[in-house]
Amino acid sequence: MNQGQTDYAALAAATYLPATAKIVEIREMTARERYYRLELPQPLGHRPGQFAMVSVLGVGEAPISISCGPRDDNQLEMVIRNVGRLTRVIHGLKEGDTLGIRGPYGSGFDLDHFYGKDVVFIAGGLGLVPLRSLIIPVMAEPSRFGAVTLVSGCRNPAEELFREDLKQWSQVPGATVIRLVDATENMPWKFDVGLVIDPLPKLPLDPVKTVVAMCGPPVMYKFVLMTLQAKNLGPEQIFVDLERRMKCGVGKCGHCQMNHLYCCQDGPVFQLSRIGALKEALR
Ligand SMILES: Cc1cc2nc3c(=O)[nH]c(=O)nc-3n(C[C@H](O)[C@H](O)[C@H](O)COP(=O)(O)OP(=O)(O)OC[C@H]3O[C@@H](n4cnc5c(N)ncnc54)[C@H](O)[C@@H]3O)c2cc1C
């Protein structure tokens, strides 16, 4: 190659080359979801709400949310649901095995939007996994925020994720944690029964100083947003975490494109004011 020419092969290798992460802890969370704590060669340096591309050589690669708060060490926490080819292979791995990790990717949540505000988290099902990366730093320093409310819902008691965390967060001064299931399905459950949207109309939300962060199935967004709008919360006060099919994670393949936005780079966390006109984004 001549001097001054761009080495595209080297650039591509740097973009797509995964680091090797060792699985140091695996915990069974539900029948479908497992918690993984990984050790990387060096800290990933992520922000809340970012994701990483996780791979197994010869099998494939998928975007997976980073579930821990920002941390200085070289550890990383994730929860992986067994749904298909790659995730089935990952569920077959043991502690000591390795995974490929590249990232962190995406915009994530900016904590500056949350300091000094009343914070409401709304998590539906697996949505608690990415939101946890923001909940952890907020719950760690409650004096830097106003009232903190977490509404966390899932299908039934067996599907609830991070039970120990939910219990601990409910003891944080100034924090309220509302735990719901759609139905108990005859399992023991001492919290609320209903949809994640049910408690929202009764929440005393100050329209001036409330900020909402939410992640869940698309059907949840429509009803949550209607309720928040009825409480006079503006689109600049609402942050949504959207999952779109992704392949490259770095704005090159177009898989995650929504008009002019690339979910992998501009998102997956969006301030609602940024995507308000993009109705398909919320479907
Ligand atoms: C930003 C982002 C963050 C994510 N975070 C997590 C996470 O923290 N934990 C987790 O378990 N999963 C997460 N996912 C979903 C995860 O990427 C997919 O479940 C994974 O790609 C499936 O790979 P597979 O090869 O096992 O399944 P495949 O064999 O490819 O597919 C199996 C089934 O899953 C469906 N599927 C595949 N990709 C997706 C997708 N992106 N969204 C919804 N359904 C899909 C397929 O249609 C098919 O029905 C996230 C996705 C995105 C975009």
Ligand code: FES
């Ligand atoms: S995943 Fe390739 S452009 Fe977003």
